[in-house]
Amino acid sequence: MMIFFHASATVRYVNVNNPGPAWPYTSWVTAATNIQDAVDAANPGDQIWVTNGVYQTGGRTVNGDSLTNRVAVTKAVTVQSVNGPTVTTIQGYQIPGTITGDGAVRCVYLTNSALLSGFTLTNGATSGAAAGDPKLEQVGGGAYCNSASSVVSNCVLVGNAAYTWGGGAIYGLLKNSVIRGNAAASGGGTYLCKLYNCIVVSNMAASSGGGATRGTLNNCTIIGNSASTYGGGVDGSSDGVLNNCIVFFNNAPANANYFRGSFNAYGSVNYCCTIPFSTNGIDNITNDPTFVNAAAGDYHLQSNSPCINAGNNAYVSGTNDLDGNPRIKGGTVDAGAYEYQTPTSVISYAWLQQYGLPTDGTADYTDSDGDGMNNWQEWRTGTNPTNASSVLKMASATLTNNLPGLVVTWQSVSGINYFLQSSTNLTAQPAFSTIQSNIAGQAGTTSYTDTTATTGGPYFYRVGVQ
Numbered sequence: 001m002m003i004f005f006h007a008s009a010t011v012r013y014v015n016v017n018n019p020g021p022a023w024p025y026t027s028w029v030t031a032a033t034n035i036q037d038a039v040d041a042a043n044p045g046d047q048i049w050v051t052n053g054v055y056q057t058g059g060r061t062v063n064g065d066s067l068t069n070r071v072a073v074t075k076a077v078t079v080q081s082v083n084g085p086t087v088t089t090i091q092g093y094q095i096p097g098t099i100t101g102d103g104a105v106r107c108v109y110l111t112n113s114a115l116l117s118g119f120t121l122t123n124g125a126t127s128g129a130a131a132g133d134p135k136l137e138q139v140g141g142g143a144y145c146n147s148a149s150s151v152v153s154n155c156v157l158v159g160n161a162a163y164t165w166g167g168g169a170i171y172g173l174l175k176n177s178v179i180r181g182n183a184a185a186s187g188g189g190t191y192l193c194k195l196y197n198c199i200v201v202s203n204m205a206a207s208s209g210g211g212a213t214r215g216t217l218n219n220c221t222i223i224g225n226s227a228s229t230y231g232g233g234v235d236g237s238s239d240g241v242l243n244n245c246i247v248f249f250n251n252a253p254a255n256a257n258y259f260r261g262s263f264n265a266y267g268s269v270n271y272c273c274t275i276p277f278s279t280n281g282i283d284n285i286t287n288d289p290t291f292v293n294a295a296a297g298d299y300h301l302q303s304n305s306p307c308i309n310a311g312n313n314a315y316v317s318g319t320n321d322l323d324g325n326p327r328i329k330g331g332t333v334d335a336g337a338y339e340y341q342t343p344t345s346v347i348s349y350a351w352l353q354q355y356g357l358p359t360d361g362t363a364d365y366t367d368s369d370g371d372g373m374n375n376w377q378e379w380r381t382g383t384n385p386t387n388a389s390s391v392l393k394m395a396s397a398t399l400t401n402n403l404p405g406l407v408v409t410w411q412s413v414s415g416i417n418y419f420l421q422s423s424t425n426l427t428a429q430p431a432f433s434t435i436q437s438n439i440a441g442q443a444g445t446t447s448y449t450d451t452t453a454t455t456g457g458p459y460f461y462r463v464g465v466q
Contacts, residue, residue: 009043009045009046010026010042010043010046010047011026011046011047011048011049012024012025012026012032012038012041012042012046012047012048012049013025013026013027013028013030013031013032013038013048013049013050013051014031014032014033014034014035014037014038014048014049014050014051014055015028015031015032015033015050015051015053016033016034016051016053016054016055017033017053018030018031018032018033021033021037023037023041024041025037025038025041028051031051033057034055034057034058035048035050035055035058035070035071035079035090036058036059036060036070036071036072037058038050039071039072039073039074039075039077039079042075042077043075043077044075044076044077045076045077046075046077046078047077047078047080048077048078048079048080049080049081049082050079050080050081050082050088050119051081051082051083051088052081052082052083052087052088053087053088053089054089054091055070055071055088055089055090055091056070056089056090056091056093058070058071059071059072059105060072060074060109062074062109062136063136065135065136065137066102066127066137067104067105067106067126067127067136067137068105068106069105069106069107069108069109069144070090070091070092070093070105070106070107070108070124071090071107071108071109072108072109073108073109073110073111073114073116074109074111075111075114076111076112076113076114077114077115078114078115078117079114079115079116079117079119080115080116080117080118081117081118081119082118083118084118084154085118085119085120085154085155085156086120088118088119088120089119089120089121089122090107090108090119090120090121090122091107091122091123091124092104092105092106092107092121092122092123092124092125092141092142092160093105093123093124093125094123094124094125094161095125102127102128104124104125104126104127104141105124105125106124106125106126106140106141106142106143106144107121107122107123107124107141107142107143107160108121108124108142108143108144108152109143109144109146110143110144110145110146110150110151110152110172111146111150112146112147112149112150113149113150114146114150114151115151115153116143116151116152116153116155117151117152117153117154117155118153118154118155119155119156120155120156120157120158121142121143121155121156121157121158121160121168122142122156122157122158122159122160123159123160124141124142124143124160124161125141125160125161125162126138126139126140126141126161126162126163126164127163128163138162138163138164138165139162139163139164139165139166139170139184139191140162140165140166140169140170140171140191141160141161141162141166141167141168141182141184142157142160142167142168142169142182143157143168143169143170143172144166144169144170144171145169145170145171145172145173145193146171146172147171147172148171148172148173148193148194149173150171150172150173151172151173151174151175152169152172152173152174152175152177153174153175153176153177154175154176154177155174155177155178156177156178156180157169157177157178157179157180157182157189158178158179158180158181158182159181159182160182160183161182161183161184162183162184162185162187162191163184163185164184164185164186165184165185165186165187165191165192165213166184166187166190166191166192166193166213167182167183167184167187167188167189167203167204167205168182168188168189168190168203169189169190169191169193170187170190170191170192170193171191171192171193172193172194173193173194173196174190174193174194174195174196174198175195175196175197175198175317175318176196176197176198176318176320176321176322176324177195177198177199178198178199178201178322179195179198179199179200179201179203179211180199180200180201180202180203181201181202181203182203182204183203183204183205183206184205184206185205185206185207186205186206186207186208186209186213186235187205187209187212187213187214187235188203188204188205188209188210188211188225188226188227189203189210189211189212189225190211190212190213190215191209191212191213191214191215192213192214192215193212193215194215194216194217194218195212195215195216195217195218195220196218196219196220196317196318197218197219197220197317197318197320197321197322197327197337198217198220198221198322198337199220199221199223199299199322199337200212200217200220200221200222200223200225200233201221201222201223201224201225201297201299202224202225203225203226204225204226204227205225205226205227205228205231205235206227206228207227207228207229208227208229208230208231208235208252208259209227209231209234209235209237209259210225210226210227210231210232210233210250210251210252211225211232211233211234211247211250212233212234212235212240213231213234213235213237213240214235214236214237214238214239214240215239215240215241216240216241216243217234217241217242217243217245218243218244218245218315218316218317219243219244219245219311219315219316219317219321219327219333219335219336219337220242220245220246220336220337221245221246221299221336221337221338222234222245222246222247222248222250222257223246223248223249223250223294223299224249224250224251224294225250225251226250226251226252227251227252228252228253229252229253229254230252230253230254230255230259231252231255231258231259232250232251232252232255232256232257233247233248233250233256233257233258233274234247234257234258234259235258235259236258236259237259240258240259241268241269241270242258242268242269242270242272242274242281243270243271243272243311243312243315244270244271244272244310244311244312244315244316244333244334244335244336245272245273245274245335245336246272246273246274246289246299246307246335246336247272247273247274248273248274248275248288248289249294257274257275257276258274258278268280268281269281269284270282270283270284270312270315271283271284271310271311271312271315271335272284272285272335273285273286273287273289273306273307273310273335273336273350274286282415283310283312283415285306285307285310285350287306287307287350287353288306289301289305289306289307289335289336290302290304290305290306290307291305299336299337299338300338300340301334301336301338301340303340303342304349304359305334305340305349306348306349306350306353307334307335307336307349307350308330308334308340308343308345308348308349308359309330309331309332309333309334309343309345309346309347309348309349310332310334310335310348310349310350310351311332311333311334311335312332312333313328313332313333315333316328316333321337321338321339322337322338323338323339325338325339325341326339326341327339329341329342329343330343330345330346331346332346332348344359344360344361345358345359345360345361345363345364346361346364346376347364347375347376347379348379351379352375355368355384355385355386356386357375357385363375364376368385368386369384369385369386369387369388369390370388371388371389371390371391372391373391373392377392378390378391380465381413381416381465382413382415382416382441382465383413390411391411392410392411392412392463392465393410393411394408394409394410394461394462394463395409395410395411395445396408396409397409397459397461400449403449403451404451404454405449405450405451405452405453405454406449406450406453406459407447407448407449407450408420408447408448408449408450408461408463409445409446409447410445410446410463411444411445412441412442412443412444412445412446413441413443414440414441414442414443415441416441416465416466417437417438417439417440417441417465417466418439418441418446418463418464418465418466419434419436419437419438419439419463419464419465419466420434420435420436420437420439420448420450420461420462420463421433421434421435421461421462421463421464422435422450422452422453422459422460422461423459423460423461424457424458424459424460426460431460432460432462435450435452436448437466438466
């Protein structure tokens with residue numbers, strides 16, 4: 001994991017072993033010994049640097065709730081470790097013999113626009129049952145984030161628990177982090193969070209959503225989570241979305257990897273590696289992701305993994321993967337949290353393997369079926385590289401009386417978006433201009449009515465893939 005520092009109005013310092021802390025903690029000599037003191041002294045926009053140690057003292061309640069937070073970041077500040085999560089820990093408190101109850105301490109509360117970076121959050125917990133809907137003190141054992149503008153980055157959330165939702169975290173934006181071994185009634189790892197480049201592994205839910213419940217997960221690896229009812233990996237509920245993710249080897253009595261019913265009704269699964277095959281979304285694969293050593297917790301991709309080049313660049317956030325390496329290699333992002341750094345082909349490996357084509361790059365620009373399109377073009381257009389009749393080409397243009405103009409038709413496939421361009425003068429520069437984009441492809445052929453084509457012409461058309 002990489003740790004980044006950003007300029008801010010004032011830097012305040014924290015060192016758990018400092019013998020002479022002195023307000024306002026603006027040097028290492030006067031550093032606070034617990035993070036909360038530095039937060040209390042800070043102003044919005046300040047940065048708080050925290051050096052190595054286990055921070056298990058201090059804390060605050062917020063918003064009138066009874067649960068103590070080991071660190072309550074109630075201002076829009078950055079709290080950042082100097083040397084990363086392997087040596088810097090914020091530790092909550094779980095009552096011996098149980099994971100929730102009166103006296104529990106959550107690890108972190110983050111207000112809007114606050115950033116926490118480079119920590120291990122562990123042993124956080126919430127209170128038990130209370131009347132009415134779940135309260136603040138019942139959710140988010142590791143981190144309670146006030147909104148998606150509350151950011152947890154480059155962190156490890158491990159061994160936290162919540163009575164109701166979000167054992168690891170709730171409501172926030174988590175980036176380049178590991179969420180491991182947390183527990184809750186629903187959303188053992190996270191609940192209603194946005195996740196980018198995260199590993200979600202070995203979390204547990206007493207009901208549904210062992211790894212995550214609701215929220216949007218992009219380029220995440222969701223492995224080995226479990227739930228007692230359904231959605232061992234992910235419970236999509238009313239608004240779950242998966243993009244560029246690997247969701248495999250999770251466990252539940254029903255819908256082991258993801259809660260299919262909710263996804264089919266509301267959310268979507270796109271460019272993901274999971275089983276069963278999701279029909280509510282596009283370009284998903286069911287191949288084994290082929291990790292380096294899943295049994296040992298190494299979820300990097302092997303050189304023949306079908307997840308290489310299997311994602312969509314539109315869902316990428318940031319320039320680095322979980323290791324801090326370039327997020328896109330070979331032109332197209334991989335599925336999962338780690339990017340394979342030395343791909344030999346620029347085409348999706350799963351697509352090449354489907355048609356028995358080599359993944360070493362030798363077939364990328366050859367025309368396997370002699371239809372005038374090379375394999376890279378066939379991949380981009382969703383056509384079959386072993387069938388010469390499967391090709392992107394214009395079919396016809398016919399007059400229509402329903403709306404004045406021409407109906408333009410081309411061979412197409414479902415799941416591909418097209419743009420259509422026209423010209424009346426091929427000698428002009430540029431000759432073509434786009435008349436419609438994001439045209440959803442249909443199986444067989446797709447048509448579009450050009451209502452500007454109302455004179456004698458001539459009219460020229462060309463179609464392309466978005």
